[in-house]
Amino acid sequence: MSVQHEQAVSKALAIHQSGDLENAENAYREILQKDPQNANATQLLGALLIQLGRVDEAVPLLEKAIEICPHAAAYHVNLGTAYSRQKRFEEAIACYRRSLAIDPKYFDAHRNLGSVLYRMKRFAESAVELEAATKLCPSPFDVRVMLAMAYLKADQLPEAIRVFESLIQERPDDRKAWTGLGQALLNTKDLSKNAELLDRAIAVWQALVEREPDNLAFQNNLATVLKNGKMLEEAEAACNAALRISPDYYPAMCNLGIVYAAQGRFEQAQSMLAKAVAISDASMESDTNDEFDSFAKSPKHRCTALSQLSSVTNLLGDTQTAMKHIERALEIDPCDVESRLLKGFLFLQSGKYLEGWPEYEWRKRGDQPPRRFRKTEWQGEPLQGQAVLIHAEQGLGDSIQFIRYGKLVQQMGGRVIFLCQRPLAPLLASCPGIDMLVADGNPLPHYDLEIPLMSLPGVFRSQPDDLPNEVPYLFANQDLIERWNQRLASNGTFRVGIAWQGNKQFAYDEYRSVPLAHFAPLASVPNVQMVSLQKGEGTEQLDSVSFSVQAFKDMDEDSGPFMDTAAIMKNVDLIISSDTATVHLAGALGCPVWLAKSFMAEWRWFDDDRSENPWYPTMKMFKQPLLHDWKSVFESMRHELEKLVDVKTR
Known part of the structure; x- marks a missing residue:
């Protein structure tokens, strides 16, 4: 390029930068009439035409500029911008990547590439480029907002929280930063196990509700984070606050139903969730443009409501209706993992194993999948x-x-x-x-x-x-069996090993574990010696019951978990347990075992009133006739136990 032409381009660029686009265009065209191969003027004219919205005219100019000078990083960025305006996103991405191959530290290329990837919903890739841009130089606020949103949508929540927090420090009143932070915290798995994040999430949504008390989504999100944090009374209050503003607000009704279920108020949960589903169905048929219609018609939220309704209906003992609800949920979203799993459990608990096992495989796509190995x-x-x-x-x-x-x-x-x-x-x-x-x-x-x-x-x-149900398939150590036989001197009594408390972290543990006090009718049977098989949680109840239970604090301490337990089981006449690992061990050892079966029993114990279990031939099950009714279970056991004791001591 001659010095004269270079000066002309500089003058035209100055006009361009002053905002006089019409005269700048004329200046660029005049240069190109005299010097058609002037790459800089060609690409600057292309960039100007993009500003004017004349993208179709800009593209051939930018392509020509690159043909003339293929190693100018800025030219590739400008062509990428033009392609992006034409929604030719893959070509735009290729341009930005070529620009970065020339200049890996080119801010505009990283920023624009991140933006296009974001528009294509390739959020993880977008975040990589936008993060690179922010590290090159102080970035505009909107670029960092996009970065935070990319992290959020890519489910990279710690990174999203970090960026949103920095945005709030810079602009304490920015609504998008606050709502983004709230959403990132809300989406955090196992939020209840991280006290610091839980407190922050509650504080963020409370602040947003204070700013916009009539914002239903904010009220509902506050309810959700409180629910996830096991703060059920507060969550219920937040749901009701939203429903006072709009009594038919479907998401809050759905949330309230879930809260009721977590509180054990299953009939209320069923009623609320059924109402939520009915309102959702009505909104789908309605032609109104109610501001909440789009939310109510969201496939995700309708599917969740039906799935939760199915779960509660099943817990109340109506498997057939529960299956109808889950089928409807899967019509909306055939790939909803929780719904597919619930369908599998419904099949399995009904004994329809061939239908249930394929659905059970959906656990591999859930929040807590089995580990994956490379083979x-x-x-x-x-x-x-x-x-x-x-x-x-x-x-x-x-x-x-x-x-x-x-x-x-x-x-x-x-x-x-x-x-x-x-x-x-x-x-x-x-x-x-x-x-x-x-x-x-x-x-x-x-x-x-x-x-x-x-x-x-x-x-x-x-x-x-x-089923492969030959027992025993586990075996107690013979030396330990003999040692425990000496420690358990029974004087001719009928020994009953008992366990009552399962893992309290299990969602419905309060319904499957049995307070030790309920074993009193069994302890009252003459010639019965109760032996504790309980370890850890639940052993504190031994101090508060009126009957005698032989317990050994050193059980399983030296020999290893379950080793002493197994040996004790081989020295008792009967094991009676709630749904714990203990009952599985007794069955695997081939010991006589009675299961105190909850009305809401797990699938492996079946949903009917059968007493035998095909997994464990030596097991007998005693099912609650109604939820919470352990009294009937243990009265039935007492009658059966009296017969067994009578046979042995006769």
Whole structure:
């Protein structure tokens, strides 16, 4: 470029930068008439035409400028901008990436690339580019807002919270920053387990409600964060505050129904959720433009309401109606994980295992999926000496129940490596069908295939009438059995081992665990000696009951978890337990065991009144006739126990 032409371009650019676009365009065109190959004037004219909205004219000019001078990073950015305006997003992305290949520290390229990726809903990639832009130089507020939103939508919540907090420090009254922060905190999993984040989330939504007390979404989000934090009374109040503003506000009704369910007010929960669904159905049929219609018609929220209604209806004992609700939910969103899982549980608890196992596989897409390993998951094909890693998932009782499937994998020609929870390793070492037992945290040997433990029943298409239920498949240590026989000197009494308290972290533990006081009718049977099998939580109840229970504080301390428990079980005449790992252990050992079965029992105990359980041939189940009615259960047990004791002592 001649000095004269360079000066002309500089003069035209000055006119351009002054905002006189018409004269700037004329100046650029005059230069190009004299020097058609002037790349700078060509790309500047293209950039000006973008400003004027004449993008179709700009594109060929920018493409020509790049042909003339392919190594100018700014030219690629301008062409990317033009493509973006034309919604040619993939081509725009390619332009920005070429610009960054030339100049990796080019702010505009990172910013614009992040913006296009955001528009394409590729939020994780967008966040990478926008973060890079903010590190290059002090970034405009709107760029950092987009960065925070990209993190939020990519579910990278700690990063979103960090950026939103910095935005609020800069602009304390910025509404978008506050609502974004609130949403990021609200979306945080296990919020109730992080006191600092929970307090911050509550404070943010309370502040937003104070600013806009009539904002229904804010009221409902406050209710949601309170609910997630197990602050149920406060959540109920927030829901009702929203409903006072708008009595038919569907999201708050749905939230209130969920709160009622968490409080154990199941009939009220069912009524509220049914009302929410009815209002949602009516809004779908309505042609009105009510400001809440779009929210009420949201597939996600309608699906959630139906799924929750199904769950509560099932808890109240109406499996058939619960299935109808979940089918409707899945018509709205066939890929909703919680709904698919609930459908699976409904099938399983009804004994329809072949229909239930495929739905149960949806747990792999949920919030707490089984661990994934690098090898291919075994699908049930014949094995020719290949090593299959079976890895435990969920609770200790689940491992005790399903480890029986290792033997079936061996029968398929596989070599079984079982990765178990570390506390169970000593106990499970006695299980046939396991070639190698590895405690969690120890190095894994070579293996060819992997499978989560609780996928095995589906692989083998297990049904209630053909379960692998030969017992025992776990065995107590013989030396420990003899040692505990000496410690348990019974003087001819009928020994009953008891456990009553499950894991309090379980969602419905208060309905499946049994207060120890309810065992009193059993303790009153003559010649019965009660022996505690309870460890940890629940043992404090021993000090508050009026009957005698033989307890051993050193149980399982030296020998390892469940090892003494198993030995004691082999020294008692009967085990009676609520739904805990203890009841699984008794069944796996082949010991006589009675289950105090909740009205809202888990799927493996079935939803009907049957007393036998095909998973454990030595088990007898006593089901509550009504929720909370343990008295009837233990009166029935007392009558049966009297008969057993009479036979032994006759």
